[in-house]
Amino acid sequence: MQRRAALFLLACIPFFTACAIIPVSRPASQSASKSASVSVTVTRAQFLMGTLVEITAVAPSDAIAQASLTAGFQEIRRFENLLSTWIETSELSRVNQAAGLKPVGVSAESFDLLRRALEVAEYTEGGFNIAIGPAVRLWNIPEAPRVPTAMELDIAAQYVDYRRIHLDAGRRTVFLEKPGMRIDIGGIGKGFAAEKAAAVMREIGATGGLAAVAGDFRVFGRRADGTAWPIGIQHPREPGKILATLDATDEAVSTSGDYERYFMQDGVRYHHILDPKTLQPARLCQSVTIIAPDATTADALATGVFVMGPVRGLALAERLGLGAVIVDAGGDISISSHARNRVRLTH
């Protein structure tokens, strides 16, 4: 997770407009329903997983709301320690370090994440691919971005086959078949963390909540005034402008965009979502939003559908019965039938 981008996102805490999805600030009363039950709403933001994390809890008391926020952030920190490739001792770093050498035992949670990632790789016909690590390193967006040479990409191409990631459920081990392979969970980890944070918040007693890890949102229950969580999808070409809004409850909304992490060179936009077939930035979309029951699926599919493009991506969303809002390379918007009657375009 990328440190420099993270600082940039931190700079936008007060207005939250550079992030892929924007909670639409519609006032929710802090308390008081007619039934005299009182709800407290508390929001906190922290910098975790190299990005801005914002969590809101609705609970019967301030103590429960605060405790559920603290637990939510702790949970995300725990996953960062388990999965970050910036942390050399993390489980995932150990898996990458042992590429071509030996299987590495991992926790049930890491194993589950990797299993889910490989499932989505199959759904998306390889568009979503956590073996993309060597190519992500070459482009190094946004730390020290540059266009890699054709030869560098040809070499990297030998190490990005996700079918060479071997999961052994019995032993709970992960083995990367070739030395030089490297798992990158940038396209699924934030959703996974948001999902886990929401689960602990609920366990602690929050009746409603929103966990936003950059552009990956997980909501549950309702706001204090009984309404759903209003969520805005950022316009991919007009910073700070909302393209569309929707109201969400007990589900996840994730957006992948070519405007999140990119650099321009000779008038060409080079961004951080790579097409595993070419190892070049995927060119068919500007932005993809997926609405799904859980944030792990939403995050991974938003990245995968972005690579697949509007036609195959929309067909996949229809097949899976999920909401999708896809802005194609020319700026045209398509919305899957599951989302059509809930997403309001603002333009």
Ligand code: AMP
């Ligand atoms: P997201 O913002 O969720 O779309 O994730 C983008 C991040 O996922 C990138 O910064 C990379 O770390 C990683 N990534 C890039 N291309 C792919 C891909 N085709 N499949 C899976 N992960 C990718």
Ligand code: MG
């Ligand atoms: Mg993603």
